[in-house]
Amino acid sequence: MSSNLPPGVTVGHPHLNPPDTSHEHEWEADSTDYPIIEDGAAIFIEHCRHETVLNSERGYRGERVVTDSIPCEETRSYRFEYDYLEDPEGNRINLPPIHDWSDVSAETEDKVLTVERSTWESNDENPDVYVDPDQDTGEVVIEHNGFTLRYAPQQED
Numbered sequence: 029m030s031s032n033l034p035p036g037v038t039v040g041h042p043h044l045n046p047p048d049t050s051h052e053h054e055w056e057a058d059s060t061d062y063p064i065i066e067d068g069a070a071i072f073i074e075h076c077r078h079e080t081v082l083n084s085e086r087g088y089r090g091e092r093v094v095t096d097s098i099p100c101e102e103t104r105s106y107r108f109e110y111d112y113l114e115d116p117e118g119n120r121i122n123l124p125p126i127h128d129w130s131d132v133s134a135e136t137e138d139k140v141l142t143v144e145r146s147t148w149e150s151n152d153e154n155p156d157v158y159v160d161p162d163q164d165t166g167e168v169v170i171e172h173n174g175f176t177l178r179y180a181p182q183q184e185d
């Protein structure tokens with residue numbers, strides 16, 4: 029059978045004997061200090077930092093030096109939903125999650141979008157953004173032009 033293999037490929041070749049890349053994902057945040065603001069949410073991306081080692085050698089102090097590895101490419105994300113919008117006078121409007129947005133007035137929606145837009149448009153009025161990425165108790169607060177927009181983990185009822 030080995031005569032059917034392409035030149036240079038032996039039965040021990042990794043393509044024929046794929047390495048065991050199974051592992052428990054080791055999640056690590058891409059950026060905990062600035063989530064992605066889109067789709068009516070503050071979204072945190074995490075990637076797996078695990079690498080399957082194919083080859084390693086001893087360094088001159090006896091340490092293990094990885095010379096060939098396959099990085100895991102899995103990512104996952106979690107999101108904070110809208111919580112409230114507060115205007116410059118301190119009036120607070122509680123906001124539903126984006127999938128339940130039908131009762132929100134066009135005026136409120138416009139203000140929310142203005143605050144959100146300030147996070148990706150660069151101009152003289154950059155927003156202040158406060159981030160606590162904790163998945164249970166965290167929050168993302170954006171302050172722009174006197175308005176405060178808060179996102180928080182969605183509470184299970």
Ligand SMILES: [Zn+2]
Pocket residue numbers: 051052053054076077078100101102
């Ligand atoms: Zn992984």
